[in-house]
Amino acid sequence: LSDELHYSETHGLLILVATMVLLMLIINQVGRLNDRHGRKPLLMTGMLGFLILSAPAFLLVRQGSLVAVSAGMLMLGLSLVCLLGTMSAALPAMFPTSVRYGSLSVGYNLSASLFGGTTPLVITALIGATGSEMMPAYYAMAA
Numbered sequence: 001l002s003d004e005l006h007y008s009e010t011h012g013l014l015i016l017v018a019t020m021v022l023l024m025l026i027i028n029q030v031g032r033l034n035d036r037h038g039r040k041p042l043l044m045t046g047m048l049g050f051l052i053l054s055a056p057a058f059l060l061v062r063q064g065s066l067v068a069v070s071a072g073m074l075m076l077g078l079s080l081v082c083l084l085g086t087m088s089a090a091l092p093a094m095f096p097t098s099v100r101y102g103s104l105s106v107g108y109n110l111s112a113s114l115f116g117g118t119t120p121l122v123i124t125a126l127i128g129a130t131g132s133e134m135m136p137a138y139y140a141m142a143a
Contacts, residue, residue: 011066012069015066015069015070015073016073018070019070019073019074019077020077022074022077023077023078023080023081023084026081027081027084027085028085029085030042030081030082030084030085030086031085031086031088031089033085034085034086034089035089039086039089039090042082042083042085042086043082043083043086043087043090045079045082046079046080046081046082046083046086047079047083049075049076049078049079049082050076050079050080050140050141050143051141053075053076053079054076054137054138054140054141055134055137055138055141056072056075057071057072057073057075057076057137058072058134058136058137059072059134059137060072060075061073062133076140091104092104115143119139122139123135123136123139126138126139
């Protein structure tokens with residue numbers, strides 16, 4: 001893919017690192033928005049962001065220019081930070097204190113193992129079966 005986009009893997013990695021640093025800088029402000037406006041608006045913003053922005057973000061990344069790739073990464077990153085900044089407060093509130101630690105750990109580890117670990121395999125299989133390079137975007141939208 002890096003040959004197709006005409007930039008090196010190091011270039012892509014630097015864009016990813018810059019995006020993650022920016023997200024780390026704003027995640028506390030997202031937490032403050034969560035405290036001020038509630039969990040639901042931020043969770044809905046993050047989920048709608050992935051639903052609406054995944055395809056345009058992947059199309060931007062495929063263009064390959066520094067500005068387009070950065071814009072695509074920011075679109076996905078800002079959607080993600082809405083979810084991450086809110087989930088740390090939302091998840092513990094879902095379980096009573098007596099079972100919170102076990103419930104969160106079992107649920108998180110099962111979902112990470114089943115979905116996070118198999119995602120590259122599933123997306124590669126979907127691309128192979130359909131021939132569409134946009135499958136990662138569609139997968140993100142479905143999730």
